[in-house]
Amino acid sequence: MTHDLDRRTFLRQAAAVGGGALVAPSLLGLSACSRAVAPVPRTPGYGPLLPSVDVPELWIPEGFTARKLSTTRAPSTVNPGLTVQYGVDGMAAFAGGDGRVRLVRNHEIRDSAATARLLGPGVRAYDRRAGGGTTTLEVRQGRDGSV
Numbered sequence: 001m002t003h004d005l006d007r008r009t010f011l012r013q014a015a016a017v018g019g020g021a022l023v024a025p026s027l028l029g030l031s032a033c034s035r036a037v038a039p040v041p042r043t044p045g046y047g048p049l050l051p052s053v054d055v056p057e058l059w060i061p062e063g064f065t066a067r068k069l070s071t072t073r074a075p076s077t078v079n080p081g082l083t084v085q086y087g088v089d090g091m092a093a094f095a096g097g098d099g100r101v102r103l104v105r106n107h108e109i110r111d112s113a114a115t116a117r118l119l120g121p122g123v124r125a126y127d128r129r130a131g132g133g134t135t136t137l138e139v140r141q142g143r144d145g146s147v
Contacts, residue, residue, distance in 0.1 A: 067147055069103070069137060085135055096138060103137045 046061035055066045070076065072086040090106040139147050 069139065069147070085133075098140075099142070100138055100140045103139065105135050105137070107133055107135065 046064070048061070049059040050062055052058045052060050052064075052066040055068045058066050058068075060066055070084045072084050072088065074084055076082040076084055085105075085107040087108040088105050089108055092104050094102045094104065096102045141147055
């Protein structure tokens with residue numbers, strides 16, 4: 001069996017072997033310097049999940065409360081001219097001061113370009129062709145905990 005080895009192939013293979021020989025000790029050194037990760041302590045958490053009294057489709061720990069603020073594809077309770085977007089795939093809460101909280105919800109609209117439409121006034125849309133966006137809901141919590 002003969003092996004034809006031209007100069008370029010030889011140099012390419014030599015560089016690969018040499019590079020591996022240089023990198024291997026560095027990787028071993030990095031792994032030796034890394035700190036051992038402590039095991040996560042086992043805690044009981046908040047207990048078993050139960051259907052919420054006010055929002056039965058949401059399961060929460062005993063002692064917690066939940067309130068539905070909106071329903072997707074339904075008119076907004078604040079402005080019935082606007083429809084609550086669907087495809088919510090994330091939400092964050094930000095303190096607004098004076099007992100207010102801003103909930104910013106991200107939406108992915110999965111309709112095709114031919115059937116997608118705005119669910120509110122077009123003048124408020126940033127880009128009519130966008131396949132998603134965010135909605136912001138501002139809520140105020142009363143002293144008694146009501147929203």
